[in-house]
Amino acid sequence: MLLTITTTREPATDLGFLLHKHPDRVQRFTQSYGTAHVFYPEAVPERCTAALLLEVDPQELLRTRKPGSGAADFSLAQYVNDRPYAASSLFAVALGDVFRTALRGRSQARPDLAAQPLPLRLSLPAVPCRGGPDQARRLFEPLGWAVDAKPVALDPGLPDWGDSRYIGLTLTGEVRVADALSHLYVLLPVLDGTKHYWVGPDEIDKLLRAGESWLPGHPERTWITRRYLARRGRLVRTAISRLSELDDLSAADPADSADTAAVATEPGEEEPPPVESAAAGQGGADAGAGAGTGGEAGEYEPSLAARRAGAVLSVLKAEGARSVLDLGCGSGKLLERLLADPAFERIAGADVSAATLEHALRRLRHDRLPERDQRRLEVFTASALYGDPRFRGYDAAVLMEVIEHIDPPRLPAAAQVVFGDTAPRTVVVTTPNAEYNARYEWLPEDSFRHTDHRFEWTRAEFRAWAEGVAAAYGYRVRYLPVGPEDPHCGASTQMGVFTR
């Protein structure tokens, strides 16, 4: 809610010309969600400070919010939130509006001053920054700022609860005023992580325009872009490739493609490493949100998902399956591969999330598929825990990276539904091999590849389960390694092929 900008370059009151705000006036700017005030707590030739104070009207905030946008993890967050107090994305919008001309580096009265770096000190008492002081330093230091970032205690009444996600941030350095403002304009929403309004394509233009002069060279460029665009996969890819061009890189730059894949990954799939908690997308009201790792993309195999789908496909063909049920089809990556192969005459995708299925249909461009393919493919909402006659009549069922999302006490029910009631000739099950996790440096010890995983099994654990199921329901089972293999840990993914 508060930013102070201080300069000591004499005459310091020239700051007023650069900001286009008179030091002796108190100015009000009506925003759609409240009122921004600009005034100068000090204005003497040696030292001048401008303050931007934003008063947020929670009622207005609600009115401007479109349904379906914003953080869905806690609906009361619409009514009780930090927007009135923290230097959030909302604040950045006010900044961009109030100091629009200054942001462009224009000053008719002091054009030279606007073009040159000045000794500046920017102070923000409450900046949401989950990554802590280090994160702030990583973002602002490359831009020439000395960063003083202090964590804010969570609550003096709950002393054991540690620090909050806010930092008090003071930046000092010799920077052009326009650049200083654009740094905040772009990076405050990045630190905040939650955009207050829906991200549309014009957001890319805003971002690129504001960060034109410094973003392409910033070492955290891709992370910034992704955060700014609130993880909107498709948009991010466009933005990243356009940024790469600005940076004279080809869009297929390997360093970037890794990140592209990261963003395109759906919740419900485990790799690559979650850049931050994916729990928000899981729709749980009282889900314990895992803390973001904030880490950079480490070593992982970008084509693992594709290799897994390929391996499943090969097995299905080897088993002579002509009709396939993909249980837990997610965004439809396997469905896509199955559709592409005319050997599969009937394909069904089932998922427990109606939203995910809609996404899958969009991804597959279902409405534009040739009629023949539309007839081959059927998609429906279903659960592996509820007996379902629609599952019947397929040669093979696939549970690709599904069982690890089921609570262990409910696995027997899933087995009963798939192997007992549905009982196709072939069942293909893939699941992460926990032993291989040691090879993923980005993965903290004793943690799973995805926050929604309820377990990850060693090869022995998977076999124990598979043998039990096979014996109970009259299947034979064989095991195949999928993905990169390690002599000690085995393959990244383990696959069981059940036949009867």
Place this chain on the structure above:
Amino acid sequence: MSAFDPTDPAAPPAADPGPGPADARAAGPGDSGGTGADSGGRVLSVPEMGLVVLIGVSGSGKSTFAARHFRPTQVVSSDFCRGLVSDDENDQSATGDAFELLHHIVGTRLRRGLLTVVDATNVQQRARAELVRIAKKHDVIATAIVLDVSESVARERNASRPDRDFGRHVIPRQHRELRRGVGKLNKEGFRRVHVLDGPAEIDSATVALERGWSDKRHLTGPFDIVGDVHGCRAELEELLSSLGYAIARDDQGRAVGAHHPEGRTAVFVGDLVDRGPDTPGVLRLVMGMVGADDALCVAGNHEDKLVRALKGRKAQARHGLAETLEQLGAESEEFRARVRAFCDGLLSHYVLDEGRLVVAHAGLKEEYHGRASGRVRSFALYGETTGETDEFGLPVRLPWAREYRGSAAVVYGHVPTPEPEWINNTICLDTGCVFGGRLTALRYPERELTAVAARRVHYEPVRPFPASGGGDGERSGASGDGRGAALIGIGDVLPDGPVGRIQTGFGTVSVPRENALAALEVMSRFAVDPRWLLYLPPTMPPAPTAADPGVLERPDEAFGSYLDQGIGRVICQEKHMGSRAVAVVCRDSAAAERRFVPGAEGAVFTRTGRAFFPDPQVEAAVLAELRAGITAAGLWERFGTDWIAFDGEMLPWSAKAEGLIREQYASVGAAARAALPAARQVLEAAAERGLDVADLAERTERRDRDIEAFSAVYRGYAWPTDGAAGLRYAPFQVLAAEGREFSAEDHLWHMGVAESLAEHCPMVLVTRHRTVDTTDPEATAAAAAWWRDLVAEGGEGMVVKPVGGPRATGARGLAQPGLKVRGPEYLRIIYGPDYLAPDRLATLRDRRLGRKRRMALNEHRLGLEALARHASGEPLWRVHQPVFGVLALESEAVDPRL
């Protein structure tokens, strides 16, 4: 009336006249009725559920006949269908489509068990064959009624109708076709054929609807249903005696009948014969009972085989048939004839007690109840198998019981099982007496099992008994702890159409499909095993917005709301600020295994059905404390149970909601505490410079004060816990125990149980409460003061409930189970730290409660229904349905601040 293209060139040449109408007339047993007293005409018996095909040339009077004897909706005519698809009843080009429609309507009606009459010429065998096929497909009997008029009569009638202008050759050809087919109608698959000869007989005939043979709905028992006897006469006599039957004996001392002094009826599930030591003795007793209306008996597969053997047909003398034949060999020829007639006359199944009970030897799926066809009989006698065999060479049976969703209880035998167990309202009573197990009877409607032990192993089973059970006919090994959960099918929770309807004791509750889809995801991904979920609590609306403009909620409106409904006595309960928790506490793992989930001793779950404690050890520790308290308080004995389920609040709030408090509430406080003082500082400096920031400074100061009040709220609901240590549980409703649920008890009773538990269990927290007479202003004022004290000391507020308990009703039926009245300070964490600012409050007071109240009431209906179903031992899917419904309704978007 012209059914087929009259210009059809495929009309075959005239055939021989074939058997005359008289032969056909003799075919149906219905004709024995002779003539009706009123009309003096013939009485045609027609099954009340089945297909009637009228056969006659154009102009023979079929439509008139149909209209006279059947309801308009029962008659489907080809002309009508032709009109529907072409706007012209005589458009012959539409005939194909018209019949497709006709067949569809016929099929749909038959599937729904409705008597259906087809009004078309049906003179061609091809046309009839399709109708017979449809009747068979729905396992109903097809009856043919032939209206035979002379060509001249038909021609005359058609001539008087201008729309019947087809060629002169049509009637003679139809007549020829009719003549050719009429004698073979039985062979075509018509079980009854009535031929009416000429207008006089047609006009005087009447139709008598006849019940299906298996339809004994008018017999309401009480019944004692006896499992597979297999020649174990001694055990049968012992069982009947223990059930209270007086056994009648002949002069040789042989049991020849048994009568129950209270008029109970025994029902035998079949397989009286084979394997055991005295098949003739069993038959003598049962035939006597059936003959004296003391018993009913359905056919088992062993009777079926025996009949074939007795008729001299080929039958392998395996599975104990040899013993039977040998034993019968020692009997008289007359006895053997009686046995043959008796077994031959046994029906596949009976539908009893107004349709609430079905008895069939190998069970029967719902579509087959009351139906008659070869495959119904085959299913009832032999069951449905996959065609595969297990490791003992026995057929693998399809798990029909697991998918059974009918409301009729199905009682059967056939598959030896160690312990009879209700599965989806079905139960197998074959406890392998002949293999050394027991002979079991089910007392109905009491649903009590009685059994006598086998005197010895009379016959060695192929598959070891009773080691491998599979009572519901599953393949061995497929059972185990997954079975119960898998008993629920998608159709039980997800409606086909846009809205599902759940019947409850307080009316029907609609659940939109999209809400059910949301619940499906949550239930699948996060909920505990559905066998624990006997209940999910409903949401609770706040009291109507206070008339006092300075607050949002206060007690007066809650009292007024109940008073308006004619509820004069309410209870005010302190509202604990924690997290809702349903606790199912089992006395031991045996109780959990029997009633819930094996390998556990209870469960604590949230209002959305998730495990309350992610760490199973903490859950176990909590359950252990509650269990010890229940034991010490003597509640096991008091309720005669080995498990109890409570609804209550688990404290502190921070135990479950630490992440939420941290992220959502304390963070807001932190940001504000960092930002507001800094803002005040710069505003002070600006003011010192003479700038006019007085208003802004004042608002900022007020925010600073509000944020402190805001933080004080959540701080009060947070205290450290370590595992189960530090947790408190405040139960406010005893939900259920074995065989009963307590929603009919009043709230003082529930509070009393909670208090006696609290005396013996340090974890349990009592709920302060007081009853209030809403018609007494002094009492309501005192209660309001009590509420003010509660909230002044940091409490969330209180809940006002009808004192009569969860089932309390008011002027508008089932009453809201509770209204919450939250304190003004507490509401800061709901409506925002500064919601009490007058301009803010004015806006916030405009809130819509109707939706929330409707949701709450519907969820309450579902919750009560779930408890009732669970208490009466209904199958899992029946309990899960309303529970799932609660979750589905909860997914509805409603103002979260209410």
